[in-house]
Amino acid sequence: MTPSQNRPVRVLVVDDSALVRKLLMDGFSRNGIEVVGQASDPYRARDLLVELKPDVMTLDVEMPRMDGVTFLKHFMPAMPTPTVMISSLTQEGKRITLEALEAGAVDIIPKPGSGVVDDLPLMLDEISRRVREAARVDVSRFGRMGSAPIERVAANLDETTDKLIAIGSSTGGVEALNHIIPAFPANSCGIVVVQHMPAGVTAKFAERLNGLSAMRVKEAEDGDRVMTGLVLIAPGGMKHMTIVRSGGEYRVQLKEGAEVNFSRPAIDVLFNSVAKAAGGNVAAAVLTGMGRDGAAGLLAIRHAGGRTVVQDEATCVVYGMPKAAHDMGAAELVAPLEKIPAFLSRATKRN
Structure with a gap:
């Protein structure tokens, strides 16, 4: 009319x-x-x-x-x-x-x-x-x-935009990621990861994970598209990794910035950007690690409608970051490490 x-x-x-x-x-x-x-x-x-x-x-x-x-x-x-x-x-x-x-x-x-x-x-x-x-x-x-x-x-x-999985880990996280990333099938939605590591190590770590996994794993580069079947590991060093929406796609931005929670890249920086870009189309996990990096970002994701989980104390090397997230109400679920891939997959599965 x-x-x-x-x-x-x-x-x-x-x-x-x-x-x-x-x-x-x-x-x-x-x-x-x-x-x-x-x-x-x-x-x-x-x-x-x-x-x-x-x-x-x-x-x-x-x-x-x-x-x-x-x-x-x-x-x-x-x-x-x-x-x-x-x-x-x-x-x-x-x-x-x-x-x-x-x-x-x-x-x-x-x-x-x-x-x-x-x-x-x-x-x-x-x-x-x-x-x-x-x-x-x-x-x-x-x-x-x-x-x-x-x-x-x-x-x-709620079913239209791309789904996304975000994972943050620190102390003990290398072994945790070695365990769970291979558990995701090749057609899983895109995964972005911050693992606290020094510069020059993450590329080799991604290469090793790639050899173990059905998904392709690589160190993230500025402008990379987050896509089905791909795991992007934030490079260690002087930049934070964030996710932005570009049209109907999610893209990586590597940004200069001061340390957050004594870390760069910081999980909170990634998670906060994911909450803004993806809202209810993201599922996120905080794994083993010291400190509280990722807690506030996980809460932002939960408030934006995303699904959230933290690793339980029994399977953590250090129950610092997961505890901080749990204590502030950021986690809808506390789960042993081996249960986390299934939760994240279900949470991002299209009906």
């Missing part, structure tokens, strides 16, 4: 950046477009689409918990809504642009890659014009391509 001539276009703004949302909303308001709602992730956007039934949705690609294109693919058949993708990733010729158009986006507007505060306001008159035009597009054909009941969309969203 398109808006009538005597009322303004009603738009829902979806972007994980509060600044971008404010700039878009201010620009739309100045151009006579009614902003009926805003959302920072697809889960909130889903609820607002059902509640508000806007004429148009503007949608970013890179967002926490799920990328915008995947969200579009799953929501458009259930509730067709003219959608304008506004993202720094939707540059002409990029694969993500084609995917967005195939999923039902009616327009693609590249967001400035840098200088958003200065450059985006200059685009708002044009963006507003294109949003008005999008409101007149009939997207009902996407609903005829096999629509699902609205009440099933929430469940579908």
Whole structure:
């Protein structure tokens, strides 16, 4: 249903950046477009689409918990809504642009890659014009391509994005990882690991694990994609390992930074980034080790909807990090080492 001539276009703004949302909303308001709602992730956007039934949705690609294109693919058949993708990733010729158009986006507007505060306001008159035009597009054909009941969309969203396993370990962790990494089948979801080790050792450790495992194991490099069948070990040395979402993918970033919990790379740094990037699509474990690295990060993952486990005292060389995580309520399960791979696999299995 398109808006009538005597009322303004009603738009829902979806972007994980509060600044971008404010700039878009201010620009739309100045151009006579009614902003009926805003959302920072697809889960909130889903609820607002059902509640508000806007004429148009503007949608970013890179967002926490799920990328915008995947969200579009799953929501458009259930509730067709003219959608304008506004993202720094939707540059002409990029694969993500084609995917967005195939999923039902009616327009693609590249967001400035840098200088958003200065450059985006200059685009708002044009963006507003294109949003008005999008409101007149009939997207009902996407609903005829096999629509699902609205009440099933929430469940579908939790199954769409890639799953991820994150593991942190320290003292005694080399033997623990030698025991559990080979227990994962070759088609397991991507695994990222921080094991406290000095520089120059992790590459050899990854090589040895690779020879023992069905999954491929390597020392992580900046830009590596986290993918099915691959274990990435954080390199020891001067950088932390973090995970970021890039479109529909997870990528490794190696970053300079001070020690955290006397460690670099630090488990907390990895886990906090995973909580932000993957939300409920991650399962994480804290294994044997001294200190408390990983406890706060594991709690962040649990709060984001992820599944969490720590190694029990009986199978730990040092029950320091797992105890710290357990004591602060970060672990939903305390388990012996040999039970942890099965828990992580079940927690990340697609239905």
